[in-house]
Amino acid sequence: MNKIIIENSIIESNDKLTESIYLLKVHSPIIASKIKPGQFCNVKVSDTDYPLLRRPFSICDVENHLIVFLYQVVGVGTEILAQKMEGEVLSILGPLGNGFNFDDDFETAIIIGGGIGVAPFPFLIRNITNKKIVSYIGFRNKNEIVDYGLTNCKYATDDGSFGLKGTCIDLFKSENTILNSKTKIFACGPNPMLKSLIEYCSDKNLNCEVSLESAMACGFGICQGCVVESKEDDEYKLVCKDGPVFKFNEIKL
Amino acid sequence: MNKIIIENSIIESNDKLTESIYLLKVHSPIIASKIKPGQFCNVKVSDTDYPLLRRPFSICDVENHLIVFLYQVVGVGTEILAQKMEGEVLSILGPLGNGFNFDDDFETAIIIGGGIGVAPFPFLIRNITNKKIVSYIGFRNKNEIVDYGLTNCKYATDDGSFGLKGTCIDLFKSENTILNSKTKIFACGPNPMLKSLIEYCSDKNLNCEVSLESAMACGFGICQGCVVESKEDDEYKLVCKDGPVFKFNEIKL
Amino acid sequence: MEIDLSVNIGKLKLCNPIVLASGTVGYGEEVANFLDLSKIGAIITKSISLKPRRGNSPQRIVETSSGMLNAIGLANVGLDEFVKTKIPILEKLNSNVICNIAASSIEEYVECTKALNEFEIIKAFEINVSCPNVKEGGLIFGNDLTAVGKITSEIRVATNKTIIIKLSPNNSNIAEFAKVVKQEGGDAVSAINTLIGTAFDIYTKKPILKNITGGLSGPAIKPVALAKVLEISRSVDIPIIGLGGIMNWKDVVEFMIVGASAVQIGTVNFINPFAAYEIIDGLIKYCKNNSIINISQLTGTYQI
Amino acid sequence: MEIDLSVNIGKLKLCNPIVLASGTVGYGEEVANFLDLSKIGAIITKSISLKPRRGNSPQRIVETSSGMLNAIGLANVGLDEFVKTKIPILEKLNSNVICNIAASSIEEYVECTKALNEFEIIKAFEINVSCPNVKEGGLIFGNDLTAVGKITSEIRVATNKTIIIKLSPNNSNIAEFAKVVKQEGGDAVSAINTLIGTAFDIYTKKPILKNITGGLSGPAIKPVALAKVLEISRSVDIPIIGLGGIMNWKDVVEFMIVGASAVQIGTVNFINPFAAYEIIDGLIKYCKNNSIINISQLTGTYQI
Numbered sequence A, B: 001m002n003k004i005i006i007e008n009s010i011i012e013s014n015d016k017l018t019e020s021i022y023l024l025k026v027h028s029p030i031i032a033s034k035i036k037p038g039q040f041c042n043v044k045v046s047d048t049d050y051p052l053l054r055r056p057f058s059i060c061d062v063e064n065h066l067i068v069f070l071y072q073v074v075g076v077g078t079e080i081l082a083q084k085m086e087g088e089v090l091s092i093l094g095p096l097g098n099g100f101n102f103d104d105d106f107e108t109a110i111i112i113g114g115g116i117g118v119a120p121f122p123f124l125i126r127n128i129t130n131k132k133i134v135s136y137i138g139f140r141n142k143n144e145i146v147d148y149g150l151t152n153c154k155y156a157t158d159d160g161s162f163g164l165k166g167t168c169i170d171l172f173k174s175e176n177t178i179l180n181s182k183t184k185i186f187a188c189g190p191n192p193m194l195k196s197l198i199e200y201c202s203d204k205n206l207n208c209e210v211s212l213e214s215a216m217a218c219g220f221g222i223c224q225g226c227v228v229e230s231k232e233d234d235e236y237k238l239v240c241k242d243g244p245v246f247k248f249n250e251i252k253l
Numbered sequence C, D: 001m002e003i004d005l006s007v008n009i010g011k012l013k014l015c016n017p018i019v020l021a022s023g024t025v026g027y028g029e030e031v032a033n034f035l036d037l038s039k040i041g042a043i044i045t046k047s048i049s050l051k052p053r054r055g056n057s058p059q060r061i062v063e064t065s066s067g068m069l070n071a072i073g074l075a076n077v078g079l080d081e082f083v084k085t086k087i088p089i090l091e092k093l094n095s096n097v098i099c100n101i102a103a104s105s106i107e108e109y110v111e112c113t114k115a116l117n118e119f120e121i122i123k124a125f126e127i128n129v130s131c132p133n134v135k136e137g138g139l140i141f142g143n144d145l146t147a148v149g150k151i152t153s154e155i156r157v158a159t160n161k162t163i164i165i166k167l168s169p170n171n172s173n174i175a176e177f178a179k180v181v182k183q184e185g186g187d188a189v190s191a192i193n194t195l196i197g198t199a200f201d202i203y204t205k206k207p208i209l210k211n212i213t214g215g216l217s218g219p220a221i222k223p224v225a226l227a228k229v230l231e232i233s234r235s236v237d238i239p240i241i242g243l244g245g246i247m248n249w250k251d252v253v254e255f256m257i258v259g260a261s262a263v264q265i266g267t268v269n270f271i272n273p274f275a276a277y278e279i280i281d282g283l284i285k286y287c288k289n290n291s292i293i294n295i296s297q298l299t300g301t302y303q304i
C-alpha cells in the first residue's frame, strides 16, 4: 500500500463551472508529488462530527504544488465543500488506491466519461505521451457539459441539446473509431454505464480499464466497506485498495 | 409570551475585538423592531446537525435594521460563529425572554458586568434616558477588556493589569457610590459573581436585577431545561421564559 | 391532485401524520402563540403524573454529537392542577390532544387515566412506560414485559379512548413489547422514547447532568429508532407512531416506509419551532411527485 | 514529570490505554504502513471465524448524523488462512495483538480459541458475542445471559490468556452480562459494540444496506456507551475496555473517569488514521496539567 499522509491544505480556488460542478485547487505539495492518475484522495469537508466521514474524490490534475479536484454537488458533504473559500483549510488524506495503467503498449487512448466521471482524466491525459487520444463524454444536457482538461472531445447529451443525443457509450459505439489491440479504453461514470461498456468490451475483446465508485468509510483498506464482486472468484475486491481502477474483466457490476 | 419569529439574517460584520471576543451585526429588521434590552436571541451557528442546538446570545444593541451581539468564543458553537463572514446567513430566533425593567423610579443606574457579562448593557444604556449611569466592569486582564457601547466605565482586572485588582463586584463595593432607594443595579456575569452581588444587595436592601445564563435547549419555555431555583417557593423558574432577567430576590443561585 | 394527509391511529383520526412529542410542546399553550395547532396532526402533553413533580435539579440538558441528553425528570404540574388550569386552556386551542401519563405504579396509571377520561378534549392517552429520568416508574416498567402487559390491560378497562403505549428502546426485544400491548388491548405503540446516555466533565469528574444519566434524543438516534420501528412492523400488526431524531420531511417518509402510521417530532421543535409546518409542506410535495394520493398508503411499504 | 500511561487488563499489560478496535484495523498489516504499532496499547484483529466469511453484499456502509452504520457481516479470511498468512505478518509488527473471535456456536468459539492459543503473538482474546450483522451467532448470544456465561466458562477452560468479552449495548441489563463474565472466569469486558440501526432510501423504499440493518458507531453513540460503561463499573468489579464514539483524548478521559481501564478507538481511525497518536499526546498533556502520574489512577474516578 501507498504510505498515506494527511495534509492540511489551503484552498487556492474553488470555482463554479456549471450549476452543480466545481473545480477545487488546494496546496498539497506532498500529495501532489506522489499521486498518480486514477488515484484519489479522501477529503474532510467539515471540522465537526457532521458530516462524519471523509468524501472521496479522484485526482483531476496536479499543477506544481496544487492538486485539483473536479466535483459535483450531490448531497450534504459536497454542498459544504462548495461553500469553502480561498484561504480556508481542508484536511486531505492521500494518495489512495491504484491508478490507471498507461505504460502498456497501446497507440490510441480512448477516454470515456459520463457526467462527473470525467474528473480523473485531465491528469491521465497529461501523463499519456506520444499517443493518440480521443475523449467521448456525455452529460445530461448542454449546460452540464464540463470538458476541463480534456483533449479531442466528442460530446453526447441525454436530451440532445449538444452533440449526440444519448450517452457517452452510445457516442463511443456510434463513432467508427478503429478499435484493435493497440487501443486502450479508460472509463469512469455511473455503474449502469460502465456495465454496458464492460459487456461491449468483452464482446469485442477490447482492452479497458474502469474507475469505480462505492460508498466508503476509510478509503485505505481497513473497513471492508467498499466491496465489489470479483469476476475471477467468489471473493470481493475492495474498490479503495484493489481499485478504484480495475481491468474491465476483473469485476462484476 | 412574545410572538417568536425566525429570521434568516445576513451578516453585516463579525469583528474580532479581543483575543476571544467578537462583535456580530446581522440584518434582522423584524427582531430589531421588537426586541428590548435584556432579551436574547437563539442563533443556529451551523446549517447541519452539529452543533445541533441553537446558542443563546443577549441582544447587545440595535442599530436600525441591524441587531448586534457581543460574544466570546468558549466552545464548538462560538468557534464556528467566529469564522462566519460578511454576507453569510444565520438563522436567528427571537426575541426571547423578559428584559430589564428600566421604567421604574430610579435616578442612578449602576451597570455591573463581569467579562462577557457586559454584552446586554449597550442596548440597555441606550434606552435609559435622563438618568445617571455608572458602569463597573471586570475582566481577567487588560487584554480582555471590552467596553463597547458602555458609559462612564470603571475597570477591574483579576490580575490588576488595568484598574482595580479584583472583580467587578470588588470594584463596585470599593467605590463609594451613593446607594439608596433611587439607585438601581443591573448586573450580568458568572454565577458566583452574581451570587455574591445578590447577598450584598439583600444585606443593603438594594434594588437589583440580574441576567442569568443556563444550559438551554429551546429558549422559549417548552423544554423545561433551563431551570433556576425560586426563592419564593419550592418551584423552579425558567431562565428562558421567566428570565433571563430576574429581580435579585426572586431566585436562589 | 389533492393529497390526503390524514391517517388513523386506532379510533383516532389525525388530519396529518405529524404529532408534537411529549415534553417538547409543554401543555400546548406556549406553542399556540406561534403555531396554529389545528394544522398539526396532534399534540402530546408533557407527561402528567398523579402528584406534581418538581423535576430534577439542574443541569438538565447537555448537547452531544447530533443529539442532546435531557434529564428533566418528568417535571409537571400534577393531575389536579392539569385538570384545573391546563385542560381549560387546551379546550380553547382547537387541537387534537393526546395526554401522556407517567406513573410509578400500575394503580397510579389507572387513577390518572380514569380521572382524565371524562374530558372530551383528550382524544387519546399515551402511556409513558419508558422515561429513563426518574427513579421510580419509567423504565422499571418499560423493560418488563409483564408490567407493560398489566398496565395496558388495566388502562384498557379504564378508558375506551385510544391507548398508545410509548415503548423503551433500551431493551433487546421491542417487538415483544408491542405484541403484549396488542394482546392486552392497546391500540397503538409509540417508538421510541430516548436512549439512556451520559456525559462527564473531564476536569470536575462529575456528571454534567445532576441526575447522572439522561435521555438521548435528536438525529443521532434516528438509525436506532428506524430499526426499532421496522422490527415492530415486521412482526406485529399494530399501528406504530414512529419517532426519534426526525428533523425534516424526508425523515418522516423514512419512518412511514419502515412501518409508522404517524410520527412524532420532538427535539427538532427546540431548534425550529416551525418544523411541523415545513414537514407538512415537504410531505405534500413528496406525495405529489410520487403520485401518492393518501399518505397512509406509504406506511410499511418497505421493499426488503 | 514522567507520565506513566501503562495500564493492565487482567494479565495483559498495555503501554498505554489506546487499543485499535476490531474491524477498524484489519489484521494490522495495512495500518503498520503508516503507524508504529509498538507505540499503541494494542490492536484487535477483525473478528476471526472458523470458516472464512465473504461478508454481506454491498452496500455495506452508510453515514448517519455523527455516526455510521456498517453491515460488513464479519467478512474475514477464516481461522486456517489467518494462521497461515496473517499470524506470520502479525509476528513481525511488534504490536500487542488481541485476537477477536466470532462464532455461531459455543463449540466454534472454543475451537477457534484452542487453535489460536498456542501462538505467542496473541496476547489476549476478545470474544465477539455482540455483532449485529450476521444471522447466526453474534447477537443471539449477546443478549442471552446464559449463553454468554457458557461461552465464557468454556473458553476459560481453553486458554490461560486474558479473555475479554465484548458486550452488546442492545439490551437493558449490560451489568448483568458483566457479572456473568466475571463469575465464569472472564478477565475483562469491552463495552460497547455497535447499536442496531437502519436507513432507507425514500425513493426506492429499499434499505440502504443490503443486510437491511447495520451497526451504529461513531460519536452519535458516545453518550450511550458512556452510560453503559458507568452502569457496569458501578455494579461489577471487572476491568472494562470502553469504546463507542471516541474521537479525541477528551473522550478517552471521559471513558476512563466513568470506569474504563483502557479504551478502543474504531470509527475515528477511518477519518483520522493517526488519531491514536494524537490521543496519546493529548493524554500526556492532560495528565501533566492535572498531576496524574499513572493514567490508571483515572479509572473510575467519577464524582457522583
Ligand SMILES: Cc1cc2nc3c(=O)[nH]c(=O)nc-3n(C[C@H](O)[C@H](O)[C@H](O)COP(=O)(O)OP(=O)(O)OC[C@H]3O[C@@H](n4cnc5c(N)ncnc54)[C@H](O)[C@@H]3O)c2cc1C
Pocket (backbone or CB within 6 Å): A040, A051, A055, A056, A057, A058, A059, A069, A070, A071, A072, A073, A074, A075, A076, A077, A078, A079, A116, A119, A120, A212, A213, A214, A215, A216, A244
Ligand atoms: C474513488 C472515488 C472517487 C470519486 N471521485 C469523485 C470526483 O472526482 N468528483 C465527484 O464529484 N465525485 C467523486 N466521487 C463521488 C463522491 O465521493 C460523492 O459524490 C460524495 O462522497 C457525495 O458526498 P455528499 O456528502 O455530497 O453526498 P451524500 O449526502 O453522502 O450522498 C448524496 C448521494 O450520493 C450518493 N453517494 C454518497 N457517497 C457516494 C459514493 N462514495 N459513491 C457514489 N455515490 C455516493 C448517496 O447514495 C446519495 O444518493 C468519487 C467517489 C469515489 C468512491
Ligand SMILES: Cc1cc2nc3c(=O)[nH]c(=O)nc-3n(C[C@H](O)[C@H](O)[C@H](O)COP(=O)(O)OP(=O)(O)OC[C@H]3O[C@@H](n4cnc5c(N)ncnc54)[C@H](O)[C@@H]3O)c2cc1C
Pocket (backbone or CB within 6 Å): B040, B051, B055, B056, B057, B058, B059, B069, B070, B071, B072, B073, B074, B075, B076, B077, B078, B079, B116, B119, B120, B212, B213, B214, B215, B216, B244
Ligand atoms: C440568556 C443567555 C444569554 C447569553 N448571552 C451571551 C452573550 O451575549 N455573549 C456570549 O458570549 N455568551 C452569551 N451566553 C452564553 C452562550 O450562550 C454560550 O457561551 C454559548 O452557548 C457556548 O456555546 P459553544 O458551543 O461555544 O460552547 P459549548 O461547546 O457548548 O460549551 C463550552 C462551554 O460553555 C459552557 N456553556 C455552554 N452553554 C452554556 C450556556 N448556555 N450558558 C453558560 N455556559 C454554557 C459549557 O458548559 C462549556 O463549558 C448567553 C447565555 C444565555 C443562556
Ligand SMILES: Cc1cc2nc3c(=O)[nH]c(=O)nc-3n(C[C@H](O)[C@H](O)[C@H](O)COP(=O)(O)O)c2cc1C
Pocket (backbone or CB within 6 Å): B217, B223, B224, B225, C021, C022, C023, C024, C046, C047, C070, C072, C074, C100, C128, C131, C166, C192, C193, C194, C216, C217, C218, C219, C221, C243, C244, C245, C246, C264, C265, C266, C267, C268
Ligand atoms: C426535553 C425533553 C423532554 C421530554 N419529556 C418527555 C416526557 O415528559 N414524556 C415522554 O413520554 N417523553 C418525553 N421526551 C421524549 C420525547 O417525547 C421523544 O420520545 C424523544 O425526544 C425522541 O424524539 P426526538 O429525537 O424527536 O426528540 C422528552 C424529550 C426531551 C428532549
Ligand SMILES: Cc1cc2nc3c(=O)[nH]c(=O)nc-3n(C[C@H](O)[C@H](O)[C@H](O)COP(=O)(O)O)c2cc1C
Pocket (backbone or CB within 6 Å): A217, A223, A224, A225, D021, D022, D023, D024, D046, D047, D070, D072, D074, D100, D128, D131, D166, D192, D193, D194, D216, D217, D218, D219, D221, D243, D244, D245, D246, D264, D265, D266, D267, D268
Ligand atoms: C466497519 C466496522 C467493522 C467492524 N467490525 C467488527 C468486528 O469484526 N468485530 C467486532 O467485534 N467489532 C467490529 N466493529 C465494532 C467496533 O469494534 C466498535 O465496537 C464500534 O465501532 C464502536 O466503536 P467506535 O464508535 O469507536 O467505532 C466494527 C465496526 C465498524 C465501524
Ligand code: FES
Pocket (backbone or CB within 6 Å): A215, A216, A217, A218, A219, A220, A221, A222, A223, A224, A225, A226, A227, A238, A239, A240, A241
Ligand atoms: S473504504 Fe474502507 S476498505 Fe475500502
Ligand code: FES
Pocket (backbone or CB within 6 Å): B215, B216, B217, B218, B219, B220, B221, B222, B223, B224, B225, B226, B227, B238, B239, B240, B241
Ligand atoms: S430553554 Fe427550554 S424551557 Fe427554557
